[in-house]
Amino acid sequence: MALLEVRDLVQHFPIAGTKKLVQAVNGVSFDVEAGETVALVGESGSGKTTIGRCVLGLIRQTAGTILFKGEPMGGRRTVRSAALRGRMQLVFQEPAESLDPRFVVGQTIGEPLVALGASRADREKAVRLAARRVGLAERFLASYPAELSMGLQQRVGIARAIVSTPELIVLDEPTSALDPTARAEIIDLLIRLQKELGTAYLFISHDLSTVRYVSRRVAVLYLGSLVEEGPATELFARPRHPYSVGLLSAVLLPNPHLRRETTIRLEGEIPSPIDLPPGCPLAGRCPLVDARSRENMPPVEEVAPGHRVRCFRHAEIAAMEPATDYFEAFQRETERILAPPEAERAGVGA
């Protein structure tokens, strides 16, 4: 039984004053095992943030069930209820907005423990421990958020999330607002924390190179539907859905020679998720669209162990696409170029 099970999640928002519906999430199912990281990848309008908020109970889903440790969420049993309080936490995209400008860092980190009714002494001890774990110097506990860099502010957000030692943390684009070097530091931190605390991550992002590094399994979302899901290494090397291919080929890695050449070019732009036509969501932009995919939603098919895809013509795509993982090639090339001249000193790359 997985830590978190999401079954056929549907979330539609009515537009005030009209009968139209924003179909943000249309029947998404996936699991997150304890201590594992699953990435939800997609561009704007894909519904990835909405899914994260449904899992946490910030929005009541239109349909579908969410099981946490086997028990359905909702009604009396929410993340605020005594039983589950502190078990699930959220890390936000914009570090500055996630911290109250009038709270010093120590107060912000300790807030979840206030809800758990911990004594002042216990709280202080736990706050200091959490701060040390995220690499936040003691002196920052008395500072105001405005005095910290974006990277430090995000560490405070993470410290607040781990202070109640949750079993699951939903991270909504935690690094996309950061500079490259700060982003790398935060990713290292998250991976180290997962090893130390065994916390499961639901990692929401649009940045494929970060996702490739952080998560073991990846779920690709487009217009509220889960179009492809599988282990990161498998999916990045042998993408089966046209949208995954389009997404991977659009990623620009810092090396002029390493770019995924592809015959599948997605034209036009992402349509608005209002009153979507039946059939495959990508129909409007996909070069391989046919009568079948225009009329009905392709079923989920398992193409390899744990690798599922919703596309009628996934076999053709397998044949057309080169089966190389450019991210892996890039990693080796980077290690060759950036190896420190005195390689023997640091023993790097072993």
Add this chain to the structure above:
Amino acid sequence: MTVTGSTIPAVSRGAGSFAFFRAVLRNHPSFALGYAIVLLVVLLATFAPWVAPFPPEFADADVFLQPPGWPHLLGTDATGMDVLSRMIWAPRIDLSIAVLGTLLSALVGSVLGALVGYYQSVRGLARLAAGFVMRAADVLQAFPVFVFAIALVAVFGQSLQSIVLAIAFVNAPIYLRLMRNQAMSIRTMRYVEAAWLAGLPDARIIVRHVVPNAMAPVLAQLSVNIGWSILLTASLSFIGAGVKAPTPEWGSMIAMGYQNIITGQWWSSIFPGLALAVTVFGFALVGSSIEVLSDPARRRRLSGRLTAARGAA
């Protein structure tokens, strides 16, 4: 790193925020003027008995309508009372009514506004109640404010307490709306979501996050509102619905001297009006200084300009 980069420490915690405040005052005479006026008026009112040359309600019939001169520096009114002394005593009434009325309305309006704003987006009963409160506020504000104030005074009887109640009643919707908008926007902030997710009860979230972050605009409004309430108090007295003569109060003093204007005796009306205007002007300046100092972005631009000015000087 440029001054606009996020890593520059906020000046409020920087070297001696009091020193910064003094520098701001030195560099912005208008703010300093505001605090000076308010301070002066408050001091005059408290020490009136020792400062005022004549007792405020002593009417000496044979010196009525004397022009400014000696010993009545600003002249006397139609009943022979000394204009200067009554002007000095007047703030005791005007100021206390205005401050009390405004604080009362700020308290009631803000608390109600915070609740309404916070529960506006939550479905269910609370949202219904919030909707009802807002409609009531709309009805209150659709009333012609001035006539409404007079009606209130008529209903509660013409005592100081009833004027304070009238002022509070008229001003409450302003704070209700101001706090509601603040609460609604703060409610959507991520740090409130984080607190909600952590399991904090609504009441604590309001007290810990909503109210402190909404304080700055309310304080700025408070100061401006006190000025406006002084005007309202004086207006009520002017038409005889507020403080009754002979109690020293700017509005009623202007009303007493109003007939004489046409026949040329201007001083018993003009001087109290001036005192009233200067006091309200002082509160308005204090209000704008609070507005500037409490808004981090404008404060940073201010500090930039301060050094540029100092550099150029």
Add this chain to the structure above:
Amino acid sequence: MTTPAIEIEGLEVEFPRYGTAPVKALRGIDLAIAEQEILGLVGESGAGKTTLARAIMQLVPPPGRIARGRVRFRGEDLAGLDPERLRRLRGQVMAMVIANPKSELNPLLTVGQQIGNVLRYHTGLTGKPLRDRVMEMLKEVRIPDPERRYDAWPHELSGGMAQRVVMSIALICDPRFVISDDATSGLDVTVQAQVLELLQRLVARHRTAMLFITRDIGITAHFCDRVAVIYGGEIVELAPREPFFANPHHPYTVLLLAAFSHNPRLRGYWHRQGTSAGETGPAETGCPFAPRCVRARDRCRAEAPRLRELEPGHFVRCHFPVER
């Protein structure tokens, strides 16, 4: 190389700060961009990228000011120009595309009016010829269904479309030099790819010179002819694309590239312990990167390095560059 479209010499910009010495946002920038060349400028937030863009356009936001240095546009020095002549140059000869497209458009003007206004004030065109030219531009930037979009309001546009409208505004007067300040940051990956291809084609056809400012070093690898890295208000490395990525010399460039590596030990090597982007600022004296540099020695802290040409066209500002 033909006469460069834009030359920047020793450009320094300062921001006064309360109680302490003014902040040096730019400490002496030397750059030249030729016609039809795309120069990428990469740096983290606070390095001075946007300040440089604004300084070139002579529009440094107050209280900042240009302390020293010159910006010459096809030989004409912009610093000494009278405001009217300078205003004419902006938009007509030099144009800019900035980050969040939606907020750059006036909410009360239709797409056609926004683009038309710039054209009208610079060329005096009005009526039908103006509308035709704008329509032609909308087609050139591949906006779907240009007739309908001509009368659309900014809030009705998607992110990608808004950016194309802004590009139309920037390119409508056929400028000789265009600055893109983080223009693709707000866009989705697939849309970003399309916009970059479009920019490349427009630059080629109109033979404009382009300064492409971005935080994402990955884009410059596939889009720019030459790449420069800016840190603490100074250019620390400048090279054509191939040698830049194949043979990076400056420790900061290597640190930026290492940020994409999934090997913590490699990154750990180039990342000095206890320092990070936001906290340790550039040093006032000596090499600005010294506080964060793993190879920093006494000479680095004492003497500020000059920009040296290590290999043809490959400049680096470091006493102990990384050699391979």
Add this chain to the structure above:
Amino acid sequence: MTLLPYVGRRLLFVLPQLVGILFVSFLMVKLIPGDPAVLMLGPFATPDSLAKLRAELGLDHSIFVQFLIYLGKAARGDLGFSWQTTMPVTTDLAQRFPATLELVTLGLLLALAIGIPLGVAGARYRRGPLRAAADYYGLLAGALPDFWLALVLIYVFYTLLAWAPAPLGRIDLSILPPEPVTGSLLIDSLLAGNWETFQNAAAHLVLPVLTLGLINAGPILKMTQATTERMLDSDFSRYAELCGLPHGIIVRQAFRNALPSVVTIVSVLYGFLIGGAVLVEIVFSWGGAGQYAVQGVLNADLNPVLGFVLYSAVLSLVIYLLVDLVYFAIDPRTR
């Protein structure tokens, strides 16, 4: 356009709001101490004649029933009598409401004429004398009591200089007021082609309009300056500057984006001044509707107060509707 159904829906919504306002004011007014019957018949009236009058006026029913009676009559246009003027409230208001409307409208127009240019100039030239003048004027205007300013103006322009006529009403007693068509002396005298009356009425209007104009220019100026400044600092103004558009155009565009807020403040002031201008009316013995209502409250003459509240409530609701329509015209995002 979806305008008509929108206006229809809004008008439908106005009725319940009106009844709400009337009900609250009915309750409030009934609480005012003072027995109308005694006030009408005088203190020496016999108890049974008082009782007969009360029954006649229906005062013996419960408040709620009295309200329903009042509502029923009001629906038929009968707002009852004022015992002070012994005239039906509707005729009184027909005379007095236009007087207040004319005064307030001209006052606000003057306030706009002062407030907007100063506000825009203040926003455009951030440092310098103009900005200082705009700032101080904004604060000062908000601080001056309007009735006091009226007295100062009277003293200077009537008592000392005698440029303006005596503050004794809307027109010289010696001149016959024109045939009331709109109730506004200016328009009616123009309609009647009587130039001399027009001139006289205009002369009487100068000081009160100047008072209202100078005072209310303050809030308009502050709002115009603050919003225009915010628009000038916005991304689209910055970008227009980068595209080399002339500064004049940029400021004009910034002001156009600030217009909705200015329209809001004007509508709020309009609603306020209908009742708020009563002090200026008293000083200039203008005989306006505000004065009529205040006298009603002070002497417990209830029908005029209720009549006035109804007229001004209808007026403010209409104004708010007009303001929303102006929003539709200015800002496409609201459509």
